[in-house]
Amino acid sequence: MSEYRMRIERLQQKLLAEGLDAFVVTQNVDLYYLTGSMQTGYLLVPAAGEPRFFVRRSVHRAQEESAVPVEALGSFRSLGQQITEAFPALGSAGKIRLAAEYDVLPVQQFLRLQDLLPHAEWADGSLLIRELRMIKSPYELGCIREAARLIDEALEDALGRLQAGMTEVEVMSGVEHFIRRRGHLGLMRVRGYNQEIITGMLGAGEAAAEPTYFDGPAGGRGLSPASPQSASRRPIGAGEPILIDIGCCVDGYVIDQTRTAVIGELPEDLERAYAVSEDILRRTEGMLKPGTPCDKLYTQSVQWAKEAGLAEHYMGFGGDQVKFLGHGIGLEIDELPVLARGFKYGLEPGMVIAIEPKFTFPKRGVVGIENSYVITPDGFEKLTISREGLLRL
Amino acid sequence: MSEYRMRIERLQQKLLAEGLDAFVVTQNVDLYYLTGSMQTGYLLVPAAGEPRFFVRRSVHRAQEESAVPVEALGSFRSLGQQITEAFPALGSAGKIRLAAEYDVLPVQQFLRLQDLLPHAEWADGSLLIRELRMIKSPYELGCIREAARLIDEALEDALGRLQAGMTEVEVMSGVEHFIRRRGHLGLMRVRGYNQEIITGMLGAGEAAAEPTYFDGPAGGRGLSPASPQSASRRPIGAGEPILIDIGCCVDGYVIDQTRTAVIGELPEDLERAYAVSEDILRRTEGMLKPGTPCDKLYTQSVQWAKEAGLAEHYMGFGGDQVKFLGHGIGLEIDELPVLARGFKYGLEPGMVIAIEPKFTFPKRGVVGIENSYVITPDGFEKLTISREGLLRL
Numbered sequence: 001m002s003e004y005r006m007r008i009e010r011l012q013q014k015l016l017a018e019g020l021d022a023f024v025v026t027q028n029v030d031l032y033y034l035t036g037s038m039q040t041g042y043l044l045v046p047a048a049g050e051p052r053f054f055v056r057r058s059v060h061r062a063q064e065e066s067a068v069p070v071e072a073l074g075s076f077r078s079l080g081q082q083i084t085e086a087f088p089a090l091g092s093a094g095k096i097r098l099a100a101e102y103d104v105l106p107v108q109q110f111l112r113l114q115d116l117l118p119h120a121e122w123a124d125g126s127l128l129i130r131e132l133r134m135i136k137s138p139y140e141l142g143c144i145r146e147a148a149r150l151i152d153e154a155l156e157d158a159l160g161r162l163q164a165g166m167t168e169v170e171v172m173s174g175v176e177h178f179i180r181r182r183g184h185l186g187l188m189r190v191r192g193y194n195q196e197i198i199t200g201m202l203g204a205g206e207a208a209a210e211p212t213y214f215d216g217p218a219g220g221r222g223l224s225p226a227s228p229q230s231a232s233r234r235p236i237g238a239g240e241p242i243l244i245d246i247g248c249c250v251d252g253y254v255i256d257q258t259r260t261a262v263i264g265e266l267p268e269d270l271e272r273a274y275a276v277s278e279d280i281l282r283r284t285e286g287m288l289k290p291g292t293p294c295d296k297l298y299t300q301s302v303q304w305a306k307e308a309g310l311a312e313h314y315m316g317f318g319g320d321q322v323k324f325l326g327h328g329i330g331l332e333i334d335e336l337p338v339l340a341r342g343f344k345y346g347l348e349p350g351m352v353i354a355i356e357p358k359f360t361f362p363k364r365g366v367v368g369i370e371n372s373y374v375i376t377p378d379g380f381e382k383l384t385i386s387r388e389g390l391l392r393l
Numbered sequence: 394m395s396e397y398r399m400r401i402e403r404l405q406q407k408l409l410a411e412g413l414d415a416f417v418v419t420q421n422v423d424l425y426y427l428t429g430s431m432q433t434g435y436l437l438v439p440a441a442g443e444p445r446f447f448v449r450r451s452v453h454r455a456q457e458e459s460a461v462p463v464e465a466l467g468s469f470r471s472l473g474q475q476i477t478e479a480f481p482a483l484g485s486a487g488k489i490r491l492a493a494e495y496d497v498l499p500v501q502q503f504l505r506l507q508d509l510l511p512h513a514e515w516a517d518g519s520l521l522i523r524e525l526r527m528i529k530s531p532y533e534l535g536c537i538r539e540a541a542r543l544i545d546e547a548l549e550d551a552l553g554r555l556q557a558g559m560t561e562v563e564v565m566s567g568v569e570h571f572i573r574r575r576g577h578l579g580l581m582r583v584r585g586y587n588q589e590i591i592t593g594m595l596g597a598g599e600a601a602a603e604p605t606y607f608d609g610p611a612g613g614r615g616l617s618p619a620s621p622q623s624a625s626r627r628p629i630g631a632g633e634p635i636l637i638d639i640g641c642c643v644d645g646y647v648i649d650q651t652r653t654a655v656i657g658e659l660p661e662d663l664e665r666a667y668a669v670s671e672d673i674l675r676r677t678e679g680m681l682k683p684g685t686p687c688d689k690l691y692t693q694s695v696q697w698a699k700e701a702g703l704a705e706h707y708m709g710f711g712g713d714q715v716k717f718l719g720h721g722i723g724l725e726i727d728e729l730p731v732l733a734r735g736f737k738y739g740l741e742p743g744m745v746i747a748i749e750p751k752f753t754f755p756k757r758g759v760v761g762i763e764n765s766y767v768i769t770p771d772g773f774e775k776l777t778i779s780r781e782g783l784l785r786l
Contacts (some may be wrong), residue, residue, distance in 0.1 A: 017720065028587040028606075030716050037623050040606040058612065058713050059603035065618045100500070106501045107495040108517060124501060174574040180566040185620045186591030187580050193499050194421040194433065206418030211451035213421075213433040220452070225458045226645025226724075227578045228431050252619025320451050331619075 003139055007034055007132065014128050015047040015099065022090060023099045023125050024113060029189055029331045030101060030129055032252060034228040037065035041073055045082055045328045052086050054079060087133055090120075099125025103246035104191060130191075134328055134336040135350035141374055143253035144329070144352060144383055148372065150227035151248050151255050152386045154178040162393055164238045164263050168231035169223065172202040185249040188256075191332045200247050200256070201230045205240035208366045211320035215334070217358040218243055218316070218366045238263040241270055241365035245356075247333065254333050256354040257371030261391035266367075273359040274367040274390050276308040280357040281369055284325070288380035290374060294343040295319055298325040301357060313359040326355035329372055351375045352383065397460035400525065401429055401444055406439040407521050408492065415439045415483060416492045416518050417506060422582055422724045423494060423522055425645060430458035434466055437476055445479050447472060468612055473509035481574045483510075492518025497584060517589060523584075526727040527721055528743035534767055536646035537722070537745060537776055544641050544648050545779045546768065547571040555786055557631045557656050561624035562616065564681040565595040574688075578642040581649075584725045593640050593649070594623045594626055598633035598680045600753040604713035608727070610751040611636055611709070611759040631656040634663055634758035638749075640726065647726050649747040651763030654784035666752040667783050673750040674762055677718070681766060681773035687736040691718040706752040719748035722765055744768045745776065 011034065015023060025031055025043035031053075032038040032047065040152050041055035041061035054073040055062040062070045071086065073079060084091025096119065100110060103126035114122065136144070154175050162171055176199050180186060188197040195215060201208075203220040214228040221232035236242060236322030245258040280301050287297060305314035315322050328335030329352055337345045339353065351374070358368025371384045396712070403549065404427065408416060417683065418436040418782035424446075447466040448455040455463045466472060466481065477484025489512065493503060496519035516627040529537070529541040547568050555564055569592050573579060581590040585590050588608060594601075596613040605612030605622040614625035629635060636643055650696045653667050662785035680690060698707035708715050721728030722745055732746065751761025764777045 026586075032619055037618055038606060057606055059712070061606075061621065062605060091747060100502070103502040105500050107498050107500055108519065109586060110500045111495070126501065136483070167577075172555055175568040176573060177566055180569060181563055183562075183616055183626075185591065185616065186569070189589075193419075193502060196421075196580065196582075199554070211454060213450055213454075218738050223576055223578065225430055226425055227642075228454065228458070234678055249620075251617050320453070335670075341430075356584070 004034065004036055004136060006137070008045060008068070009055040010133055011045055011129070012047055014132065015045070018128065019097060019098050019113070020047060020123060020125070021319070023089065023127070023129070027101050027104045028111065033133055033331060035066040035068045039065070042079060043068065044087065046087055046090070054082055075135060078113065083117065085132070093174040094095065095119065095121055097121050097123060099123050099128060101129060102126050102263065112156055130336045133330055135348060136273040136330060136352050136374065137195070137350070138255065140330065141352070143251050144255055144372070147253055147255035148383050149183070150179055150250060151246060151257060153191045153242050154211055155175060155244065155246065155259065155386050158244070159261060159391060159393060162236070162242070162263070163259065165235050167233050167235050168203050168207060169233055171236065172199065172231040175202065177363070179229055179248040188247055188249050188254045188333045191334050197333055198230065200244065201245040203231060204236040205234070205243040205365045206363045207232045208241070208243050209317070209360050209362050209364060211316060215317060215322060217356060217368070218245060218360065236263070238382050239265060240267060241265070241274070241367045243366045243368065247308050247372060252331050254329050254331070255384065256329050256333060256370060257386055258356055258358070258368055259386060259391055260367045260369065261393055263393045265392070266390065270361065270364065270367055271390060273310055273313065273361070275361060276305070276310060277368040278388065280304050281371065284355055285380065288347065288375060288379065290347055290349055290375060291327045292347045294337045294339050294345045294347065295341050297339045298323070298341060301325045310359055311359060315358060317360040317362050326353050328352060329354050347375045349375050349377050350383060396530060397427065397429055399530070401438060404438055404522070404525055407525060408438070410536055411489060411521065413492050413516060413518070415480070415748050416491045418494065418521070418522070419502065420494050420497045422584070425727070426724060426770055428459040428461040430455045432458070434446055435472060436461065437480065437482055439483070447475055470507065476510065479672070486766040487748060488514055490514050490516060492516050492521060495519050495565055523729045526723055528741060529723060529745050529767065530743070533646060533723065534745070537645050537648055537765070540641050540643040540646055540648035541650070541776050543575055543577070543643060543776070543777055544639055544650060547641070547781050548637065548639065548652060551637070552654060552784060554786060555629070555635070555654070555656070557603060558628050560628050561596050562626055562729065563602060563642040564629065565592065567568055568592060568595065572641040576643050579643050581640055581647045581726045582724060584727050588727065590726055591623065594638040596624060596634065596759070597629040597635040598627070598758045599756045600625045600627040601634070601636050601757050602710070602753050602757060604709060608715060610715050610749060610761070611638060611753065629656070632658060632660070634659055634667070634760045635754060636759045636761065639761060645724050647724070648723050648777065649726060649763060650720050650779055651751070651761055652764065652779060652784055653760045658785070658786045659783065659784045663754060663757065664783060666680055666703055666706065666754070667675050669698070669703060670750040670752060671781065672744055673697050674748060674764065677748055678773065681740065681768060683740055683742055683770065685740045687730045687732050687740065688734050690732045691716070691734060694718045701751055706754060708751060710753040710755050718750060719746050721745060722747050740768045744771050
């Protein structure tokens with residue numbers, strides 16, 4: 001309960017600072033973060049005073065789960081009246097300023113909210129709530145560590161079974177079966193529009209190097225144009241890099257890590273590129289402490305890739321390169337901060353970041369490594385626990 | 394190619410009928426439906442003339458996949474200029490009317506589009522595109538039949554392994570492993586905000602009867618408040634109804650079906666309720682032909698449930714009841730038409746509908762059956778092929 005009270009209070013401080021009267025929260029993950037319940041409804045958080053969760057269904061279940069007082073929502077039409085009754089200050093004649101999650105809220109639902117509360121002026125609260133979620137509590141770190149433990153076990157299980165001739169999706173389905181039985185949600189939640197992740201990306205050789213729409217450094221061929229990313233039906237061969245970029249979602253929290261494996265030996269230049277990715281990760285770790293600007297971590301890594309003569313292969317190839325080194329993780333896989341140009345945040349204790357230097361070689365494969373870290377007052381702690389180095393099978 | 398040309402032409406007819414100048418398509422599934430590619434970008438479909446797909450990434454992959462001409466998108470900022478260059482009529486001084494998918498497009502991206510094309514007047518095109526997708530082609534029916542075949546195999550495999558003491562998620566993970574290795578995407582796409590489906594719902598006894606946020610008749614306990622639906626960690630016991638509401642997504646298309654199983658025997662009243670669900674399904678089949686209003690199928694089924702003395706248990710229990718009998722399926726699990734009040738569509742050949750009469754008994758479980766059907770000129774064809782009847786193990 002104190003966990004949720006703290007989150008609400010921090011949100012209220014931000015509302016006050018922005019001159020906003022209240023936040024109307026609608027997205028499932030944000031609702032869960034602020035109430036402890038993912039039931040369908042509208043959470044109203046006033047800048048001061050007690051919030052209220054207007055629930056459509058299941059009211060009974062929300063009452064059991066929510067740390068915030070629950071009120072049954074008669075119908076969407078009644079929401080405006082219920083809000084003004086519960087929060088008389090918002091119902092008064094004067095202009096009020098409300099925030100909503102513009103980054104995920106569909107236009108249709110936003111227009112309906114505008115209709116319900118015609119005297120309100122609306123503002124984009126996306127950044128506000130994403131910045132709130134950027135700093136993890138000890139409880140949240142515990143959840144992420146649990147996910148890290150599970151994905152490590154799944155990786156070792158997969159490495160023990162992986163053989164030449166198995167298809168990418170066969171190996172990936174084994175990973176998924178392993179984690180799902182042990183509490184994985186079945187997918188990893190992603191906030192970005194049109195983005196979807198099941199369990200990450202497992203791919204080898206030319207199939208792994210195929211670019212795709214997904215906002216990550218390694219796309220993968222996927223199963224068909226209707227799911228054009230991640231594992232494909234291509235058999236994995238000896239002597240080619242096998243990129244195992246996997247995670248899981250346990251009790252809502254995700255972990256993200258990457259290892260590179262090979263059956264036999266890698267060609268010398270790819271093995272060297274893998275070593276460079278580990279080197280970039282080690283040197284980046286040296287900068288992981290409070291105060292380091294997020295964008296600097298990215299631009300510095302680009303410089304290192306360039307010095308290694310691998311600039312063109314860094315984080316995708318050529319026109320399909322992505323322009324970041326890492327991303328926050330938590331309840332979603334694409335949280336703040338992003339390690340990219342334009343992200344001026346200084347690192348802060350409690351930030352959890354997946355850092356993933358990778359190199360793509362068209363027609364040949366992708367090599368790289370990824371760990372997830374929490375920033376501490378003194379520097380960092382590594383959350384992913386899987387063994388490092390090129391994994392030879 | 395002719396498949397995509399036909400889809401575009403039908404969309405253009407609808408644009409003309411609505412007095413719209415063009416549709417700016419942004420959602421991954423709609424992009425795939427209209428171009429054959431799911432790469433990230435903006436598809437502009439003018440009311441007359443050739444459409445163009447402005448692609449951010451991967452351009453190369455979109456060029457290989459898309460039936461619509463592809464143009465590389467320099468940056469989002471350049472999109473406005475690229476559109477007016479490609480479609481001079483839209484760039485002229487007069488007012489233009491554009492449609493977008495208001496039901497899925499986030500507010501943030503919509504505001505950016507409005508900024509880019511300041512002289513445009515925008516309209517909600519959601520219904521237009523969902524109505525277009527409502528009627529399936531022979532090619533699409535083939536995809537759905539393939540998914541139906543796979544889920545039938547998975548069901549038989551699961552029934553062969555199901556034993557008392559196995560947890561719901563253990564059985565579900567077995568189903569998922571079976572279908573994933575054979576080409577299941579890993580999840581079933583859903584259009585509704587905040588809705589997510591992995592493989593449907595598998596639950597038994599009291600856990601299955603727990604209500605949840607999900608817009609379906611059977612929620613399920615789920616793994617935790619962070620994934621509060623579908624399979625839980627509860628062991629399945631003898632003598633309780635096991636609801637197996639599963640589907641898969643193959644080459645983009647989903648199937649949806651439900652069977653009820655029991656280890657041993659069901660209590661008499663639950664067995665009778667199951668028989669009523671089959672009876673409602675059979676009687677509903679008798680109404681499946683072109684012209685029958687969708688809402689009538691629902692209201693008639695409510696009447697039958699009432700006559701059987703089961704009104705309170707129908708499609709959820711008490712305040713957690715959902716008010717529909719079925720839903721369209723295709724690339725998404727929640728397509729049109731919906732068999733519910735307010736949906737005045739008459740059935741038409743090519744509509745594909747999952748029909749799912751179910752009864753919920755709090756603390757005891759859920760029983761029911763669900764088949765997917767295509768409407769034909771003469772009546773219907775059943776797409777799901779799994780054996781029916783209460784499945785005794």
